[in-house]
Ligand code: PEP
């Protein structure tokens with residue numbers, strides 16, 4: 605249950621209420637937003653409590669979010685949340701573009717892509733160093749060396765960097781190299797021990813939707829991060845597994861407007877892993893922004909045929925330039941604007 609108190613309720617009243625609810629055996633979580641006191645109650649609600657809360661003059665309303673969502677539930681905030689990744693603000697009326705190679709393939713390679721990503725006007729640099737590949741015989745990424753190369757490329761171009769973490773044991777390396785945003789890939793969306801471990805790291809987390817995860821499962825995975833202490837969570841729809849074989853996955857834009865009702869977290873869309881086909885990524889990106897996405901994440905390679913992973917879905921740098929320009933138009937068409945260029 606989420607209890608929103610009326611504006612202007614004194615801190616003393618909020619604390620008294622919190623203590624009395626705790627005496628009832630409930631765990632009480634406070635919203636980080638300070639414009640209005642909001643309490644989330646975890647645990648079994650004693651009989652009659654909702655009614656007695658609702659009848660208090662200092663309670664605006666008491667609502668029940670989907671499932672057991674609390675911290676990520678929409679009613680936990682007055683406004684959709686804005687997540688800082690370096691100097692980039694995700695959510696809150698601007699649109700961002702995340703771009704970069706699927707895998708970091710070497711120092712020169714990632715630096716060159718990073719420059720083109722920056723020149724195209726994208727905001728965050730992505731690149732995988734630990735790669736979740738279907739076959740053990742495929743390129744697995746350069747590991748820690750890849751993180752170093754990615755971060756150096758990000759620093760050289762003033763772009764914050766995003767990279768996938770697959771194992772909590774690698775967390776110290778991500779922190780040591782100051783990776784600005786930890787990506788949890790589709791295959792690890794419900795790896796709860798990984799979520800708990802990274803939740804405490806103090807870094808923004810980009811949580812991709814699982815290959816076959818319902819929105820409810822996805823949001824509860826985000827709740828693990830929030831409950832574990834993560835205050836900066838980004839959600840990223842990347843296509844789900846369906847019977848359709850024409851595309852790699854099926855991009856589920858249907859849920860985007862509904863997610864706005866269920867969560868305050870920023871919503872990103874990765875049309876690349878959904879489509880698996882580079883040439884259809886621009887219209888899917890436009891559609892994602894039209895449906896309200898706070899940004900899109902795409903893959904870029906100068907020579908897709910030679911890419912060490914996901915070449916068929918990689919955009920050429922020139923195509924990224926168009927995609928960013930189109931994102932600007934789509935942002936404006938939906939009453940928003942493209943985020944200002946990144947300053948690192
Ligand atoms: C990726 O971003 O390169 C990736 C592996 O994504 P996903 O987890 O969505 O498949």
Ligand code: MN
Pocket residue numbers: 706707877903913914
């Ligand atoms: Mn990829």
